[in-house]
Amino acid sequence: MTTSQVVFDPFSADFFNGPYETYRRMREEAPVYYSAEYDFYALTRHTDVAAAFRDFETYSSAYGVDLAMVRTGEKAPAKMIISLDPPEHRQMRSLVNKVFTPRAIGALRDMVSEQIDRYLAGVDPQGFDVVSDFSAFFPVEVITAMLGVPPEARQQVRLWIDESLHRDVGQIEMSESGIEAMAQSWLMYYDLITQRRAEPRDDMISGLIAAEVEREDGEISRLRGSEIAGFATLLGGAGAETVTKLVGAAAVMFARHPEQWRILAADRSKIPAAIEELLRYEAPAQYNVRRSQRDIHLHGTTIPAGKPVFLVGGSANRDPEAWTDPDVFDIDRNRTEAQNLGFGYGIHSCLGAALARLECGIALDKLLDFMPAYEVDWDRCERVSMQNVVGWSHVPVRVLR
Numbered sequence: 001m002t003t004s005q006v007v008f009d010p011f012s013a014d015f016f017n018g019p020y021e022t023y024r025r026m027r028e029e030a031p032v033y034y035s036a037e038y039d040f041y042a043l044t045r046h047t048d049v050a051a052a053f054r055d056f057e058t059y060s061s062a063y064g065v066d067l068a069m070v071r072t073g074e075k076a077p078a079k080m081i082i083s084l085d086p087p088e089h090r091q092m093r094s095l096v097n098k099v100f101t102p103r104a105i106g107a108l109r110d111m112v113s114e115q116i117d118r119y120l121a122g123v124d125p126q127g128f129d130v131v132s133d134f135s136a137f138f139p140v141e142v143i144t145a146m147l148g149v150p151p152e153a154r155q156q157v158r159l160w161i162d163e164s165l166h167r168d169v170g171q172i173e174m175s176e177s178g179i180e181a182m183a184q185s186w187l188m189y190y191d192l193i194t195q196r197r198a199e200p201r202d203d204m205i206s207g208l209i210a211a212e213v214e215r216e217d218g219e220i221s222r223l224r225g226s227e228i229a230g231f232a233t234l235l236g237g238a239g240a241e242t243v244t245k246l247v248g249a250a251a252v253m254f255a256r257h258p259e260q261w262r263i264l265a266a267d268r269s270k271i272p273a274a275i276e277e278l279l280r281y282e283a284p285a286q287y288n289v290r291r292s293q294r295d296i297h298l299h300g301t302t303i304p305a306g307k308p309v310f311l312v313g314g315s316a317n318r319d320p321e322a323w324t325d326p327d328v329f330d331i332d333r334n335r336t337e338a339q340n341l342g343f344g345y346g347i348h349s350c351l352g353a354a355l356a357r358l359e360c361g362i363a364l365d366k367l368l369d370f371m372p373a374y375e376v377d378w379d380r381c382e383r384v385s386m387q388n389v390v391g392w393s394h395v396p397v398r399v400l401r
């Protein structure tokens with residue numbers, strides 16, 4: 001009898017639908033997975049993924065962090081923080097870290113709360129979609145408000161991001177409409193930067209215009225317009241899609257585990273633990289791609305230099321070598337067993353983690369009040385088909401009491 005070889009296709013319905021069975025087979029049968037179809041490698045075991053996230057010299061981000069970019073072999077043209085290696089990464093990170101400290105983010109609590117209230121007030125408890133009527137709206141509102149985007153343009157930013165991340169089955173590259181959407185967003189930020197240069201305000205774009213950064217040659221200079229626009233575009237994408245997905249995953253997971261929803265309703269101090277478990281169980285960002293900078297020998301396989309390597313955090317977070325009963329969703333699980341890779345790890349670990357935790361925490365708290373018991377219309381649930389990101393685009397619910 002021959003057993004079929006495991007196939008991991010990040011542009012397939014299997015991936016879009018949550019490829020946890022595929023991950024299990026990869027961890028067991030092909031811990032250094034090679035895709036002949038797309039010519040990439042993938043690491044799926046917790047120890048390997050965590051080690052690779054930390055080893056930025058071997059696993060470079062400078063060629064981009066998705067397959068379409070890394071496989072060109074060219075350094076990423078837009079200098080975004082996520083696609084910089086040290087020392088440039090360190091310089092940029094220390095600059096923007098100041099905006100994203102837990103303390104600075106804590107000061108945003110009232111604004112975040114208002115945005116969440118505003119969108120929750122608009123839904124009908126008799127039937128609404130947790131994602132497309134609620135969690136799609138507020139995260140982009142929060143991050144673009146921080147940046148200084150005028151209110152009337154904020155939701156447009158979300159539509160542009162959706163367009164750029166969408167992938168049909170088999171589609172690796174961004175579509176024409178995705179490229180057009182990115183160009184529009186870039187232009188909008190350029191305009192905004194021009195306006196803020198003339199008339200600074202109390203927002204992040206004005207702060208970035210005023211900030212100074214130490215360059216590779218030691219020279220101190222202001223950020224270029226393209227760097228600010230690139231950072232703003234990245235923040236919009238990173239800050240909007242992922243929080244939306246985590247709240248969608250919460251609606252699904254707690255409908256499957258109503259007893260845990262009741263426990264959470266009775267003891268709100270467990271909300272942070274619930275968020276970590278959602279991040280572990282269904283990480284909105286499933287993988288990040290790197291480029292191997294040298295030949296890598298691992299588990300009897302050699303990854304040649306210059307190849308795209310997927311670091312599949314979504315699989316590592318379900319690795320039984322790292323977690324007891326990893327496929328069981330349990331908000332009370334022992335979180336110290338392993339490093340949760342849902343926010344990445346190492347130098348590129350999520351800059352917006354404190355903001356994401358704040359937003360998700362407030363959203364869950366308010367949903368617990370709004371829908372202490374609810375049912376999901378499973379037949380009408382839909383998942384997104386995107387690169388990097390997995391999750392739900394539609395989770396229709398009805399509040400029961």
Ligand code: HEM
Nearest residue numbers: 081082238239242243246285288343344348350351352356
């Ligand atoms: C649940 C929500 C979120 C998840 C699951 C998430 C996940 C991640 C992951 C996995 C990375 C690592 C990328 C890599 O190693 O290549 C990352 C980086 C990053 N995230 Fe998040 N993120 C979330 C929310 C946010 C928010 C709200 C923001 C901003 C407002 C944000 C901004 C960033 C930025 C700028 C980076 C790049 C950091 C660097 O390269 O140094 N993220 N995020």
